[in-house]
Amino acid sequence: MSEPGVVEGWDARTYAWRDWSLDDLRAAKGRTTVSLVVPARNEEATVGAVVARCREVLLETADLVDEIVVIDSDSTDGTYAVAADAGATVHRAAEIRPDLGSHRGKGEAMWKSQFVTRGDLTVFMDADLLDWDTHFVPGLLGPLLTDPQVQLVKGFYERPGAEGPYEGGRVTELVARPLVALLFPPLAGLVQPLAGEWAVRREHFARLSVPTGYAVELAALVDTWRTRGVDAIAQVDLGRRSHSHQPLLDLGAMATQILTAAWARSTHSHHADAVALTQFLPGADGVAAHVVEVPVVERPPAAGCP
Numbered sequence: 609m610s611e612p613g614v615v616e617g618w619d620a621r622t623y624a625w626r627d628w629s630l631d632d633l634r635a636a637k638g639r640t641t642v643s644l645v646v647p648a649r650n651e652e653a654t655v656g657a658v659v660a661r662c663r664e665v666l667l668e669t670a671d672l673v674d675e676i677v678v679i680d681s682d683s684t685d686g687t688y689a690v691a692a693d694a695g696a697t698v699h700r701a702a703e704i705r706p707d708l709g710s711h712r713g714k715g716e717a718m719w720k721s722q723f724v725t726r727g728d729l730t731v732f733m734d735a736d737l738l739d740w741d742t743h744f745v746p747g748l749l750g751p752l753l754t755d756p757q758v759q760l761v762k763g764f765y766e767r768p769g770a771e772g773p774y775e776g777g778r779v780t781e782l783v784a785r786p787l788v789a790l791l792f793p794p795l796a797g798l799v800q801p802l803a804g805e806w807a808v809r810r811e812h813f814a815r816l817s818v819p820t821g822y823a824v825e826l827a828a829l830v831d832t833w834r835t836r837g838v839d840a841i842a843q844v845d846l847g848r849r850s851h852s853h854q855p856l857l858d859l860g861a862m863a864t865q866i867l868t869a870a871w872a873r874s875t876h877s878h879h880a881d882a883v884a885l886t887q888f889l890p891g892a893d894g895v896a897a898h899v900v901e902v903p904v905v906e907r908p909p910a911a912g913c914p
């Protein structure tokens with residue numbers, strides 16, 4: 609086992625959010641425009657606070673964000689109304705460019721966001737954040753505003769829990785990290801490869817193929833590395849973050865999507881729109897198998913769309 613520390617090659621592109629003051633960032637921003645995009649599915653309990661705090665601090669006070677856009681991803685609760693009341697521009701993913709069809713999923717909401725936002729830079733933030741702060745956004749903007757070579761910035765953070773502060777979640781540790789180790793080793797220095805808090809240059813994102821589900825993060829990293837080189841990716845320590853946890857079986861679907869996107873990016877290729885995932889639940893006579901059709905549709909680069 610090697611000595612603990614930053615993985616070789618990543619030290620120069622690993623930052624902390626305190627590395628820039630708001631004044632530094634405002635000066636670097638100049639006429640560059642920034643969209644904060646929050647994909648949200650059934651997040652009425654938390655999306656209001658995410659939007660309201662970002663609006664007050666980043667849009668109205670610090671003048672660092674030019675628009676806050678919530679993409680309502682087929683919610684069946686009050687997400688749309690809560691986000692709108694908190695001051696976001698809200699769009700239903702299915703209603704954006706209906707001529708392009710509609711799919712379920714977080715990646716779909718993020719892909720569709722490109723047709724309703726106008727920022728030169730896009731910052732993505734999850735809507736289910738519990739322990740977080742608005743400095744996430746300036747932290748993620750730092751490398752993009754100060755280094756023209758950087759195309760994509762990934763957040764990382766302590767994740768409070770029994771496992772240890774810098775260990776990721778279950779999918780991160782059991783799927784993403786082993787995959788990166790096997791197939792994409794130059795990305796192994798990323799502390800939280802699946803973090804939902806990341807930022808990207810609009811022009812670069814528009815040239816990426818985007819899995820409609822939870823593989824959007826891993827795909828963006830791999831494709832950025834392949835097309836622009838590993839130096840186009842930076843990561844920023846954002847402090848602490850906690851979020852609501854999904855049930856294990858739902859994470860099985862997430863893992864399947866991530867594995868599919870990784871497989872498509874390895875020397876093998878995959879062309880189906882869904883993967884059948886068999887899971888097991890207690891049944892009347894013991895264990896019962898359930899097959900879940902996990903969607904793995906992938907959108908083409910938005911830049912090629914009419």
Ligand SMILES: O=c1ccn([C@@H]2O[C@H](COP(=O)(O)OP(=O)(O)O[C@H]3O[C@H](CO)[C@@H](O)[C@H](O)[C@H]3O)[C@@H](O)[C@H]2O)c(=O)[nH]1
Nearest residue numbers: 647648649681713714717734735736802803804822825854
């Ligand atoms: O169909 C969906 C599902 C989720 N979301 C939103 O996406 C964000 C993150 O979703 P969540 O289910 O909380 O994901 P996690 O279990 O926390 O998964 C982690 O790992 C995923 C895989 O990389 C990332 O996409 C997530 O951002 C990251 O938080 C939240 O705002 C959700 O409301 C959608 O917009 N549409």
Ligand SMILES: O=C(O)[C@H](O)COP(=O)(O)O
Nearest residue numbers: 777778779780802853854
């Ligand atoms: O990043 C992950 O692996 C998923 O978000 C799951 O996280 P959790 O195990 O902390 O719920």
